[in-house]
Amino acid sequence: MYGVRLSNDQSLIATVDRTGSIRFFDRELNPVSVINDAGSFSYGALHFSRNDLWVGVGNADGVRVFDVESGRALWTGRDHQKPLYAVNFGARDRTILSGGTDGVCYLWDLQADFGSEEWDPERLFSVLIRQEGRPAYAAYRQLAQTPEQTTALLTRKLAEIIKHPVSDSDVRRSIVALGAPSRKIAERARTQLLDLGMAIYDQLSKHLEAGNLTERKRLMVKDLMRRISGRTRRVVALLADLETQVADMSIDQLLQASRPGKLNGMLKEAKKRRESML
Numbered sequence: 398m399y400g401v402r403l404s405n406d407q408s409l410i411a412t413v414d415r416t417g418s419i420r421f422f423d424r425e426l427n428p429v430s431v432i433n434d435a436g437s438f439s440y441g442a443l444h445f446s447r448n449d450l451w452v453g454v455g456n457a458d459g460v461r462v463f464d465v466e467s468g469r470a471l472w473t474g475r476d477h478q479k480p481l482y483a484v485n486f487g488a489r490d491r492t493i494l495s496g497g498t499d500g501v502c503y504l505w506d507l508q509a510d511f512g513s514e515e516w517d518p519e520r521l522f523s524v525l526i527r528q529e530g531r532p533a534y535a536a537y538r539q540l541a542q543t544p545e546q547t548t549a550l551l552t553r554k555l556a557e558i559i560k561h562p563v564s565d566s567d568v569r570r571s572i573v574a575l576g577a578p579s580r581k582i583a584e585r586a587r588t589q590l591l592d593l594g595m596a597i598y599d600q601l602s603k604h605l606e607a608g609n610l611t612e613r614k615r616l617m618v619k620d621l622m623r624r625i626s627g628r629t630r631r632v633v634a635l636l637a638d639l640e641t642q643v644a645d646m647s648i649d650q651l652l653q654a655s656r657p658g659k660l661n662g663m664l665k666e667a668k669k670r671r672e673s674m675l
Contacts, residue, residue: 400441404449406666409465411452413443419454419463432468436461439498440482446490447670448634451534453493455481460495460505466627469530474505489638489674491541508538518543518550525635526554526594526628537635544639551636552647558596558629559655568593568600572610575617590621595629598622599658630663637667645671 398414409429410422419432435454442455446462451471453462459475479499486493487504496502516524516539524536540547574586590597601622604610610618636644648668655661 398441399438400443402443402445402452404445405447405670406449409445409449411443411445411465413438413441413454417456419443419452421465430468432463434470435463439480442481442484442495444485446486448490448638450631450634451486451490453484453486455484455495455497457481460484460493460503462493462507464530464534466623466630467529471531471534472507472510474503476503477501489640508541518546522550522554522632525631533631537631540635541638544641545643548636548639548641548644548647551632551639552643552651555632555636555651555660556654558594558660559651561596563593563597563600565600568597569604572601572604572614572618575614576611587617587621591624594625595660598625598629598660599656601625602659626659629660633660633663633667637670 398412400413402411403409404411408424410424410426412420412422413435414420415438417433417435417437419435421429421431423429436456436458438456440455444453445451446453450465451462452465453460457480459473459477460481461470462472463469464471474495477495477497477499478501479497481495481497483496484493491506491508493505493507494502495505518540521536521540524532525540528536540550568590571586571590575583577583577586590601601618605615605618605622636648648664648671652661652664652668655664
């Protein structure tokens with residue numbers, strides 16, 4: 398093992414090793430996921446972004462940024478001539494610093510490759526919350542360039558999740574349909590649950606904890622919860638990263654309106670992160 402890091406919210410441990418892999422574990426050291434194509438390492442150049450969405454690594458080929466949730470590569474810088482020994486994200490995760498055995502340090506602008514395409518904010522939000530990897534990353538970067546407009550958009554979207562609870566009977570029916578013999582019906586149920594998103598996360602958690610699901614459905618529900626959590630985490634992280642005073646008030650209002658649960662916990666973490674940025 399060449400390096401180990403604890404995420405900022407202290408929920409994940411990341412390691413890099415001689416196999417060229419980045420491995421993620423929970424606090425009890427249970428394996429969570431692995432990125433197998435991270436490159437060849439000589440040193441433990443590894444760091445979580447401050448919002449915990451991404452991980453930066455420095456290897457023999459340069460510096461790379463990966464999506465923690467999907468494991469997909471998001472960005473690469475290759476100007477170093479020799480292996481890297483240090484990487485670290487800058488303020489609001491908009492830059493990354495890398496240092497190598499070539500005696501050179503680079504400060505990279507992680508926003509430089511995004512923002513040239515004019516997209517409607519609603520469409521960008523759809524990409525942010527429905528897609529994975531580089532498309533979602535690009536949408537995140539583009540939305541961050543219009544902080545006032547994006548603050549209003551994200552606040553409205555999160556408020557809709559809080560104000561419109563979904564009937565538990567509807568959630569239960571969709572979970573039952575996940576095991577339907579018809580692949581079409583099962584996939585439709587999965588899509589419906591994903592589209593409902595964080596509004597049903599805590600309900601899915603209760604059904605999982607009840608212990609009355611088959612092993613196959615347990616795995617499917619756990620995968621749905623992971624995806625829903627990852628998508629919503631991007632939205633909350635972006636709101637916390639926006640340099641507007643209104644974002645502070647929005648987070649406070651959303652916290653007061655939300656019930657104890659996953660979304661409420663994300664908002665609390667976002668509030669802490671904003672306070673640490675002052």
